Amino acid sequence: MKIVVVGASRGLGKSLSAMLVEGGHQVVEGHRVILGGETNQTQVDCDNRVVKEGGRIPLQMDVTNEKQMQEAAEKIKNAMETIDVVVHVAGVLLPSDRTDTLMTEPIADIEEQFHVNALGLLISFRSLYPIIKKGGRFIAVTSEGGSFALEGELFPAYGISKTAANKIVQVLRKTVTDIDIIAVHPGRMNTEMGKATAQIETIEAARGFVQIIEGNRVWDTKKDWFIDYQGQSMKL
Numbered sequence: 001m002k003i004v005v006v007g008a009s010r011g012l013g014k015s016l017s018a019m020l021v022e023g024g025h026q027v028v029e030g031h032r033v034i035l036g037g038e039t040n041q042t043q044v045d046c047d048n049r050v051v052k053e054g055g056r057i058p059l060q061m062d063v064t065n066e067k068q069m070q071e072a073a074e075k076i077k078n079a080m081e082t083i084d085v086v087v088h089v090a091g092v093l094l095p096s097d098r099t100d101t102l103m104t105e106p107i108a109d110i111e112e113q114f115h116v117n118a119l120g121l122l123i124s125f126r127s128l129y130p131i132i133k134k135g136g137r138f139i140a141v142t143s144e145g146g147s148f149a150l151e152g153e154l155f156p157a158y159g160i161s162k163t164a165a166n167k168i169v170q171v172l173r174k175t176v177t178d179i180d181i182i183a184v185h186p187g188r189m190n191t192e193m194g195k196a197t198a199q200i201e202t203i204e205a206a207r208g209f210v211q212i213i214e215g216n217r218v219w220d221t222k223k224d225w226f227i228d229y230q231g232q233s234m235k236l
């Protein structure tokens, strides 16, 4: 399959991309920053449509930069015409959100998390949807932290932004009906972001995502559009 992983530089995105490539998929990796910029090889691969089987193409994709996201989509289109699946992994949880409350956290920090986690998801969807094949899928990695069912004040701005991300998925599902759009909680993973509450390694979450991507998890997607990495229904 032809798959785009947005936010692939570390954590879940990195593990998932590596696992997909190992499984023989063609993977475009979206990176917020590519050290040294996109390589010449990336340009050659994209411009000359010579994406190798099992290839891995890094592209600059900052989800807060709509122009950059649209340019990346154009490059992917030139190389692959259409893609089967997008996994939007990119997300941020700022240090102040671990220590402050909604009463004290700098507004700029709340805004940044909302920008990346909620608006970034929408920008990513609007940029990449035109190149997803009919019947394809867009997977938004959101979080249990966005659920009303989970009361508490841990990571408050992050939680609000992930609630918005879930709502964006819900609304988009009504707006765009020729692909499947789902939200997935990836589990509490041992990453830079999740180390304080971790229960699993990214490799375990990535295995679950591969099962979902390859169609080995079957569930009623019309009813359950917010699930966890094991395909279990999540409360909103």
Ligand SMILES: NC(=O)c1ccc[n+]([C@@H]2O[C@H](COP(=O)([O-])OP(=O)(O)OC[C@H]3O[C@@H](n4cnc5c(N)ncnc54)[C@H](OP(=O)(O)O)[C@@H]3O)[C@@H](O)[C@H]2O)c1
Pocket: 006, 007, 008, 009, 010, 011, 012, 013, 030, 031, 032, 033, 061, 062, 063, 064, 089, 090, 091, 092, 116, 120, 141, 142, 143, 144, 145, 185, 186, 187, 188, 189, 190, 191, 192, 193, 194, 195, 198
């Ligand atoms: N870890 C958990 O326990 C947990 C639980 C629930 C949900 N999640 C969600 O799962 C996803 C992956 O989490 P993780 O733990 O793997 O996080 P992570 O290790 O902190 O990695 C976050 C990834 O998002 C990328 N990113 C951040 N801002 C971006 C931007 N503006 N444009 C493009 N990419 C951007 C980062 O790129 P850079 O390296 O360039 O910063 C990095 O690749 C996130 O959406 C997170 O909210 C995680």
